[in-house]
Amino acid sequence: MAPLMRIEPPKTHKGRTILEAREPKTIESGRKAIFIKSTSSSPTTTAVLKDLYNLKKPDAVQYTVTAWSLPKDAPDAVANSFDPKRHEIFPFENILPVEKICKKFDSSLFCFGRNSKKKPNSIIFGRLFDGQLLDMFEFTVDKFSSINDFPGSFPDGFGVRPLLIFSGEEFELDTNRKQMKNFFIDFFRGEANAGLISLQGVKYVINFYLKDNKLSIRPYSIQLFKSDSSTPRVELLPTGPFMDLTIHRARLATVDLYEESYKIPKELKIKKKKNMSVDAFKSKLGNVHMERQDYAKLELRKERNYKHAEPNKGLVQQIEDYRNQVDSSQ
DSSP states (O other): OOOOOOOOOOOSHHHHHHHHHHSOOSSOOOOOEEEEEOTTOOHHHHHHHHHHHHHHTTSEEEEEOOGGGSOTTSOHHHHHTOOTTTTOOOTTTOOHHHHHHHHHTTOSEEEEEEOOSSSTTEEEEEEEETTEEEEEEEEEEEEEEOGGGSTTOSOOOSSOOOEEEEESGGGGSSHHHHHHHHHHHHHHSOOTTOOSOOGGGOOEEEEEEEETTEEEEEEEEEEEEOOSSSSOEEEEEEOSOEEEEEEEEEEOOOHHHHHHHTOOOGGGSOOOOTTEEEOTTSOEEEOOOOOOOOGGGOOOOOOOOOOOOOOOHHHHHHHHHHHHHHHHHO
């Protein structure tokens, strides 16, 4: 029997804090994304990674694959003779280097940029579950407009959450498109349990349009202006980055792994109460059970009874006597 691996406990307070932050939580904070620039990155992919990093801040990290990315125990000869081609990362062929980088920076989302003759300006989006690859999608950048091309329109703020709009029927065509839509929601939604959101904090919207295997991403800044009524006038200003992407390939997880990632912790599950239910609008509905009533004994509104008045016997006798007097006189 092989000996078990020995796990050494952290010796410093900083080390304990880092390990505690990496432990699974019942209520997770915003998912961190890491933007990896490969050794064969082009100016276009570098600009795309930089602008996406600005959209994702503060839950974002930038990373560049260089000679210092080699292991610490690598000999000096290997470090000095760093070869970009030999140390290139190919996520679809080998995902282990990307998983190690994400684990080092505690990131579950990644965006990888590289450039080649066959696939120029390639961008790979992906996400991890439990330290392993869940799914990833590869695109090539056909057209790109940076944030710098729209000066003064990018919204200011810390951790601003965007509105997401998905246009096009192709998002519901097959499993790949549905999972791609689910990925972009997971990528840009920010903290999952943010509670109430102020409308003043919604400062920009991202529109995803898919048609003929072409994906267009269009962020707009939401501007509020005075109007004649109490409701402000809303205008959308282009803020960038504008991207036209071509979908190349995707790698999806198995159905069992997706079901495992969708599980809700027991602590967060709503306990089902007897005779209580919740509809689609989160309204509570209750069933009230009562004993069967006897309608014969049911108390209803009492109505006044009008009885027929009995005739006055003294008055009747006087009338009869008067009639007899009249008859005798005749």
